Amino acid sequence: MKLRLALLSVVLAVAFATPAYGQAGTQHGEKLTWQAPSPVGGSGTLAGYNAYRCPGTCTNTSTGWAKINAALVTAVTYLDPAAGLTLGNSYSYAVTSVDSVGSESAFSNIVTVTAPSGGFPTNPGTASGLSVSPV
Numbered sequence: 001m002k003l004r005l006a007l008l009s010v011v012l013a014v015a016f017a018t019p020a021y022g023q024a025g026t027q028h029g030e031k032l033t034w035q036a037p038s039p040v041g042g043s044g045t046l047a048g049y050n051a052y053r054c055p056g057t058c059t060n061t062s063t064g065w066a067k068i069n070a071a072l073v074t075a076v077t078y079l080d081p082a083a084g085l086t087l088g089n090s091y092s093y094a095v096t097s098v099d100s101v102g103s104e105s106a107f108s109n110i111v112t113v114t115a116p117s118g119g120f121p122t123n124p125g126t127a128s129g130l131s132v133s134p135v
Contacts, residue, residue, distance in 0.1 A: 028120040030081040030113060034095050036076055037062060042083070043098035048072035050096045050104065059091035060107045072098060088117035 032051055040046045051073060054064040068080055083091075084090065091114075094107035 006130075011097075016028065024110070025041055027079055027081055028122075029085065030080040030091070030093070032077055032078045032080065032093055032111075034108060037105070040097070040099065042097075042103045042105075043101045045100035047098050047100045047102075048074045049078070050098060051078045051080070052094045052096070052107070054092040056090050056092065057112045057132050058110065060094070062092075075125065082115075082120040085115045087115050090114045 001101045033104065034049070036046065049069075050067050052065045053068045054062050054066070056064070058064060068084070069078060080093070081093075090112055092110050092112045094110045096107060097105040
């Protein structure tokens with residue numbers, strides 16, 4: 001099997017837009033972005049990706065890697081939510097490709113980032129005191 005994946009990058013503290021509803025808010029965290037493999041290899045059909053995080057500065061043989069996506073990621077981006085991160089700590093990230101028969105590639109390149117010690121961006125406070133009167 002030869003699934004290949006390259007050029008993983010992490011964008012620090014980038015807001016990941018949710019649908020444009022005022023009450024939805026915006027998620028914050030570490031946004032991973034990568035390029036799809038070419039050629040796909042394996043079964044020839046790319047099903048998606050798995051994202052992995054390791055605390056600290058890790059290599060592909062480190063033992064701390066944990067898959068952070070619950071379901072297969074079908075886009076070439078993934079947001080690791082701020083709620084799962086400790087401010088000021090370093091984390092390493094890698095992504096794998098998964099084909100249609102479930103075969104998984106080796107790790108992409110590894111990117112290490114530090115969660116901002118000052119905190120991730122926050123959403124503005126909720127408006128209050130709304131009233132309606134006929135005019």
